[in-house]
Each structure stands twice: as structure tokens, then as C-alpha cells.
Amino acid sequence: MNKLTKYACILTAIAGAVACSDGQKAQGDYAVIPLPQEVAVQGSAPFLLKPSTPITYQEGDAEMEQTARFLASYIKEVTGYEPKVTAGDAGKGIHLSIASDIQNKEGYRLLVSENGVEIAGASNAGIFYGAQTLRKSIPAAADGMLVELxxxxINDYPRFPYRGMHLDVSRHFFPTDSVKKFIDILALHNMNRFHWHLTDDQGWRIEIKKYPELTQIGSKRKETVIGxxxxxxxxxPYDGFYTQDEIRDVIAYAKERFITIIPEIDLPGHQLAALATYPELGCTGGPYEVWTQWGVSDDVICAGNEKSMQFLEDVLAEVIDLFPSEYIHIGGDECPKVRWQKCPKCQARIKAEGIKGDSKHSAEEYxxxxxxxxxxxxxxxxxRxxxxxxxxxxxGLAPNATVMSWRGVGGGIEAxxxxxxxxxxxxxxxxxxxxxxxxxxxxxLAIGGYLPLERVYSFEPTNGIPEEYxxxxxxxxxxLWTEYIPTFSQVEYMIMPRMDALADVQWSNAPKDYKAFLPRLVRMTKLYDRLGYNYAKHIFDIRAFFATDGDKGEVVVTLETxxxxxxxxxxxxxxxxxxxPKYEAPLRIKENVEIKAVAIRPTGNSRIFSEKIDFNKATAKPVTLRVAPSKGYDFNGGPELTDGLSGNDNYKTGRWLGFQGKDVDAVIDLKEPTEFSRVAFNTNxxxxxWIMxxxxxxxxxxxxxxxxxxxxAKTxxxxxxxxxxxxxxxxITFAPVKARYVEVIIKSDKLPAWHGGVGNPAFLFVDEINIQ
Structure with a gap:
């Protein structure tokens, strides 16, 4: 029996153990998110949580007392009654304690018996995570009910010591109450790092005492681009910033929940808000303005100006004084070099430091x-x-730097x-x-891309890295970058429930099983409902899977919810x-249809699913690609071109195949000699x-x-x-021909001279080859 099967059996046994209990009692369930590492059923009578149940902690430990009070408030959220919190050990209740035999500093042990609940941690952080697991094991709708646990x-500990979420408050600003709510959401998911992106081209959001104009001028943009x-x-006009006192308050709030805040002051690029305040820090001297659009500005801090370097150090000094984090994030991304290439001060710095370009990097990159x-x-x-x-x-990487790999995983593998x-x-x-x-x-409206819940869940952070590294x-x-996220309600919508998948990735060592993950997620959404979170409800909509049966010339449609x-x-x-008609088996489609479907529930129906399947002579016929698509855009590797489904303008949905610097070369087997005179396709x-x-x-x-x-052939x-x-x-049209096999070669274009990426291979994205 493998570990995953064993764990599924344990959860089944727990469900069976409580199935015959008094129907007036709410039943606890340890199938929580993130998934605990080790769960063992004890086979004895359950513990009964009731209004008189006390929560006790070790006297004199203020952090433990805080966690005890959090746990009492969590229980009240879902039951309506709040256990009394006292120092000492009151016997038949919930007791918190430190245990020296737990190895992982964030690990905990949760023991439930008829006589009580023991949450023991290697540290108070571990106790806090044990309290979160207990919290999530209680049904979200247990109003006034006794709860059988x-x-x-449970012996549990995190896989990774760094479990983070990022929030950009520069593009759109969120007040401290919203930031605290964000921290509460992190705590619910056992996350311990909050990456706070505080400055960018579109707004400076942190008070710096030495440079007060940063918030007087740099925090304000005159307007914002639409779309x-x-x-x-x-x-x-748009503005907003945090005073240092507000930041201290948020730091303290996070600390109580064992979350460390990592501030980011992005440099040397993404500094236009600072340049608008102090134009002498830029290469051209301005004038500059806080950016009203999205993207990456060519105007960056002047690397050759000693006053600019002093400014950055002064800002970092105040940030370090404010934030106790071991780490300070300094950005380092998306810094165009066009100003440095023409700036006399920057070129003088290059010369003075003996910086020279080579085959890998330009002098400006160095x-x-x-x-x-x-x-x-x-x-x-x-x-720090x-x-x-x-x-x-x-x-070249600074000696003690930690790398955040965002442009895929390649940078992380190299680091x-x-x-x-x-x-x-x-x-x-x-x-x-x-x-x-x-x-x-x-x-x-979102920035683009396509990142469904299942893909987040599938992520393995160490893939591609040799074992020794x-x-x-x-x-x-x-x-979470917030160009298109103006409200905190939308923040909630974008992070949940994808954050649940991330929490499992960060915490659990268990083998991946998406179908087993989904019922745990459904339980979690009930707590979201209780807490009033505006989470995305796509999992309750209909999921459709399309496959082609080349032998029968059919598109096979499977529906799930x-x-x-x-x-x-x-x-x-x-x-x-x-x-x-009620869906009971996969649909086999042979002609043009517009499928619409709905999941019907007592609590409300899903959104209407809708999809058109358009047939032509190539639809549902086998496809062989003689040139493989580029990695990351290969999806199913060919059937996308003849599945009868047309892709929209989002090229990452799996409807399009992407080829970088390569031509498309597809052979379609029409299964029998067929007459045709036209071949069509779409490009995105x-x-x-770089997609041409x-x-x-x-x-x-x-x-x-x-x-x-x-x-x-046609150009x-x-x-x-x-x-x-x-x-x-x-x-392309031509005189009618009759053949069984059709080879379609679509030539890739190049990045033209006017394009910023000229000299690099362009992408070509193609969908739905239509033969008539």
C-alpha cells in the first residue's frame, strides 16, 4: 500500500467512525488544507467539543496565550460559542504546550482522545499551525452544535521553511485593514512569509522620514489608464501610502500569526515614482511623472550618479530599521538599459569600475x-x-543573495x-x-495568461534540479500583481482557491492527487463562505474535457463538476x-453543435457552460506533428489543431500550439481519399x-x-x-484535389527591426486547421 492510498484509507476510516454519531452533533474531519504529513486513527471514542470546553496554555507564555485566544475565536466563528482560555491544565479540554521531542521547529503534534485535545509544538509557531488544523477540522456550519472530533x-510539519504570498500595493493601494485581512488569509493556509511590494513606477507607498516628498509626490498619480x-x-487622481507607524502595526499583527513580512523596494528599475519626486536621480534629469500606465518604464535610477546610490542606501536603511525580517527584497527585475547606454555618468561608472561586456552580457548588464x-x-x-x-x-550573482525565480524555473535551477x-x-x-x-x-479583466487551479496544484518546486542541489x-x-485588481474583494477572488493548491505544495510531502484534493477544497470553501471571503467558484462550475477519436471521426466530450x-x-x-437531458456518459459529437450545460444544486446552479464545436473535413482526424511545439506550449501535442474548438485571444489556454523559431509542419490523415480546395487556420x-x-x-x-x-503555396x-x-x-485556396493525407506547413515569421526583441526567434501560435 503506497502512502497516498494509506492516507485515503485513514480518512475513510475517520469518516466511518463518525457516520453513526448523533445527528444533532457536528462531525469533525481532518481532511484539511494543507494536508497533514501523518494521520493515524486511534480507534477510541471521539472528543466532544462543547461550550464548556476550556483551552489552556503554559502559564507565563504570552505567545502561547495569544494562540489560545486565536483558537477560541476560531471556534466561535463556526460554532457561535467561545471556549474559556486559562493558564495551566484544566484536564478535559484543549491544552497547548511546547514539546522538545518534535524535530522540525514549525512541527506540531495533535492528539485527540475522549479525554481531551493536546496540541504540542516544537515552538509556538508549531502550536499555531496545530491550532489551524484543529480549526479547519471543525465543520464551518456548526452553529450552537457540539462537535465530535x-x-x-497527527504528526505534522512543513516541507519548506519559506511559504510565501506576495501582494503588490503600488499599482493599486490597499489600506491596513485589507492588508491585515490578507495576513489572516495567509495564516489560515499555514503560510509564514508575506512579501509586501511597496514601491514601483505607479506609486511609492512607504513613508521615508529622510525623503518626505516620496509620499507627498511619489505616492500620487494624476490618473490611471483604462484597461x-x-x-x-x-x-x-490616485494616491495612498503607509506611515511608518501603520507599518509597525501591520508587522506586529503579522508577528502574532507567525508571519514575517518581507518588504520590497524595487531597484534599480521600477523607480519612476522616486524619479518623479527627485528628478536629479535619473539619467536625463526629467521631468518625470508617476506613471499612469502599466508596463516597464525606460527611466530608471542613474547607476553612475553617486547621489542616486546614496538615496537607495538611505531608503534601505529606514526599511531595515522598520522591518525585522532577515531578508530585504531589492527587486532587480525588468531594468531597461537604454538610458544607461547613453548616460555619461553611467558610462563613466562603467569605465571607472573596469566593467566590460562579453559574449554573455553587455557592460550595462554588468x-x-x-x-x-x-x-x-x-x-x-x-x-540582513x-x-x-x-x-x-x-x-554575476551577489555572494549571499537569495533568488526568486519568476521567469519560469530556469533561474531557480541555475541559482x-x-x-x-x-x-x-x-x-x-x-x-x-x-x-x-x-x-x-x-x-x-486580468493581465492575461491562464493559470487554472489544477496547474497550481501540479507544481513541483524541485523539478529539474539535480538532487544534490x-x-x-x-x-x-x-x-499577485495588481494592475487590474482595484479592490480587495478582487484580491480575494484571484488568490482563493488557488492559494489552497499552493498551500499543499508548500507544506505537504504527500504524492499529488488532484481528485483527492478537490473534496478537501470543497470543505474549505464552506469556511470561506462562513468568513465572507469572495473566492472564485470555478470548481463548482462545469469542467469539460475534449478528446478526438480519429478512428470514428468524433469529438468526445466529458463533463464534470x-x-x-x-x-x-x-x-x-x-x-x-x-x-x-441529464449527462450520464461522455458525449460523442459528429457534427456542428453548440453545447450548453449547467450543474444544478439546491444551493444554486452553476454558471452556464457553453462551447461550439465546428466540423470540417479535418475535424477529429489524426494529426502528426513533424516539428514539436516549444516546451510549455505543446499541450496535447497536435489534436488541438483538429478538435473543432477555436481558441480565443488568450494563447495559454491549451487551445493554441506555440512554436518559437520553428515552422509548423502537420500531417492530417483524413482516413480516406477526400476532395478539398481550401486550407485555413488562425494565428494569435x-x-x-514576441508572438508574430x-x-x-x-x-x-x-x-x-x-x-x-x-x-x-502562399507568402x-x-x-x-x-x-x-x-x-x-x-x-489558401487552390484547384480541387483528392487525397487521404494533407501536409500543412505554416512558416514562422521573424521579429522585425522595429521590435524590441529583434535578433531573437519569434513565436508562432496556431489553432484549428480547417480543410474544406
């Missing part, structure tokens, strides 16, 4: 390394260490091999500002209801992401799948700088 022994840099603005190393030395002189985004690897501590936070798995559903029309991965963190619900569907585009263009259109198309045919003859004009991003349909 099954007899159990994705549309060129239209809302005309509304100049960034100089700035990072200098700031690191300053931070180290104060007894730096964290930076993975760009700090460019030009670990260099024996630097790594925090994995790849955008491909852990950027919670990405869309979490393909139904983007019904979700709030895996010890340098100290944890994982998800990031979470929780108890019947699914009803229609195939003619009409709105489904209880009178519509996002120029800022097609440069040409060639069509070849064959009767045996071996020898192909060209029947048509497609390159896109211009002013051409809009979006979907570009392409087609």
Missing part, C-alpha cells in the same frame, strides 16, 4: 550587477540578506546549482494575476434546465510577447502518407508595428 494522532494600456485614462552587489553589501552591513528576482543572476538559496515563484505556475478560467468573458530550494511563493450536482445539457444552443498575435503572425503556408498531399506533392505579408494584436485568420 474523532480520536486521532490594458488603451491610451484612454479615467481622469481620477553595471546592474554592480548596483545589486553594492546594495547587497549595504544590506549585509546591517546584518537580500532577495532579488532572477534577473540578478545576469552579470541552486550555484549553491544559492532559491524561492520558486514561476509565472507559469504561481502568478495569481493570470486568468483562472478559459471563460474570460465572465471573469474580471535541491536543498537550496527553501520554498515557494505565489505573486465538484460536489453533489446533476448536470443537464443541450446541443442546440438553448439554455439547459432540469427538463434537458501578441507582439509584446505566419509568414507563409504550403499545402502538400499524399495517398500513402510517405510521398507528398505540393499543391499550393503572407509581415505585420507592421501599428497592426493590432489579436486573431489573424489565414487561408
Amino acid at each position: 474523532p480520536a486521532v494522532s 490594458r494600456n488603451s491610451g484612454k485614462y479615467d481622469g481620477q 553595471l546592474q550587477s554592480y548596483v545589486i552587489s553594492r546594495m547587497e553589501k549595504f544590506v549585509e552591513s546591517k546584518g 540578506h537580500i532577495i532579488g528576482w532572477d534577473e540578478i543572476l545576469e552579470g 541552486a546549482k550555484q549553491q544559492h538559496n532559491v524561492i520558486m515563484t514561476p509565472n507559469s505556475y504561481l502568478y495569481f494575476d493570470y486568468y483562472q478560467s478559459t471563460d474570460t468573458e465572465h471573469d474580471p 535541491q536543498k537550496y530550494v527553501i520554498g515557494a511563493q505565489a505573486n 465538484e460536489g453533489d450536482a446533476d448536470i443537464h445539457y443541450t446541443l442546440d444552443g438553448s439554455e439547459p434546465n432540469t427538463a434537458s 498575435v501578441v507582439k509584446g510577447d 503572425g505566419a509568414a507563409g503556408i504550403t499545402v502538400k498531399v499524399s495517398d500513402d502518407g510517405q510521398t507528398f506533392k505540393e499543391v499550393a 503572407i505579408p509581415s505585420l507592421g508595428k501599428d497592426d493590432k494584436d489579436g486573431l489573424y485568420p489565414q487561408e
